Amino acid sequence: MDIDDEKATLRKLLRERRKSARADLPAAPETLSAQLATVPLPDSGTVAGYVAHGSEIDPLPALRGLSARGYELCLPVVVAPGRPLEFRGWAEGLALEAGEFDIPVPVAGDEILPDVVLVPLVGFDRSGGRLGQGGGYYDRTLPRLRAAKPHLVAIGLAFSVQEVASVPRAANDAALDWIVTERETIGIRP
Numbered sequence: 001m002d003i004d005d006e007k008a009t010l011r012k013l014l015r016e017r018r019k020s021a022r023a024d025l026p027a028a029p030e031t032l033s034a035q036l037a038t039v040p041l042p043d044s045g046t047v048a049g050y051v052a053h054g055s056e057i058d059p060l061p062a063l064r065g066l067s068a069r070g071y072e073l074c075l076p077v078v079v080a081p082g083r084p085l086e087f088r089g090w091a092e093g094l095a096l097e098a099g100e101f102d103i104p105v106p107v108a109g110d111e112i113l114p115d116v117v118l119v120p121l122v123g124f125d126r127s128g129g130r131l132g133q134g135g136g137y138y139d140r141t142l143p144r145l146r147a148a149k150p151h152l153v154a155i156g157l158a159f160s161v162q163e164v165a166s167v168p169r170a171a172n173d174a175a176l177d178w179i180v181t182e183r184e185t186i187g188i189r190p
């Protein structure tokens, strides 16, 4: 099987698992936030979150916690298929409009280069292997951000049941620095 087909099969299985986890673990976003608070981050800067879509683990409590610690927030925007994501500033209460796949995005604003990126996961393994929605958006975005911000911290967020032994890896798959679930934080060695 070709690697994209392998990933598609795994994605289907893990989306089902994620759906059950989202229904069974209503407190997970809060415990995720507590776990994330233990990850060493730069003293200040901008954190890119996301608006939970489908059964993704909701990062909102974590974003509130980071905002209370003084971090600025931003959200990803699909500007065109095949292009890296852009990030626009956001704070709770600011207007959003429906973007690609009906995911809410900030209405307007200048592009921001975040220092920390929270990446929604479909699946992960303990060595930093990552499975996303399948658009390759974060794979295109993280290397570009790292070129501009060498100290970028990329943190994948997931329910613990989204872990598999090994996610098939292609050359252009962008690595994570940390994975945080409702149960633990996993530091990825470079």
Ligand SMILES: Nc1nc2c(c(=O)[nH]1)N(C=O)[C@@H](CNc1ccc(C(=O)N[C@@H](CCC(=O)O)C(=O)O)cc1)CN2
Residues within 6 Å of the ligand: 050, 051, 052, 053, 056, 076, 077, 078, 085, 100, 101, 103, 120, 132, 133, 134, 135, 136, 137, 138
């Ligand atoms: N919450 C959230 N925001 C995000 C992303 C994401 O994964 N999650 N993105 C990350 O790239 C970007 C948007 N890109 C996306 C690409 C695909 C799908 C998606 O769910 N697509 C189909 C399934 C595709 C398929 O047929 O396999 C779907 O709606 O079910 C969602 C977002 C930026 N914002």
Ligand SMILES: Nc1ncnc2c1ncn2[C@@H]1O[C@H](COP(=O)(O)OP(=O)(O)OP(=O)(O)O)[C@@H](O)[C@H]1O
Residues within 6 Å of the ligand: 004, 007, 130, 131, 132, 133, 134, 135, 136, 137, 138, 139, 140, 170, 172, 173
């Ligand atoms: N840097 C890149 N440049 C061009 N194409 C890429 C790049 N990264 C990934 N792709 C392509 O995009 C498609 C989806 O990639 P992949 O399955 O790795 O996405 P994913 O793991 O779900 O990640 P993402 O969260 O980034 O969407 C694949 O066909 C892949 O070859």
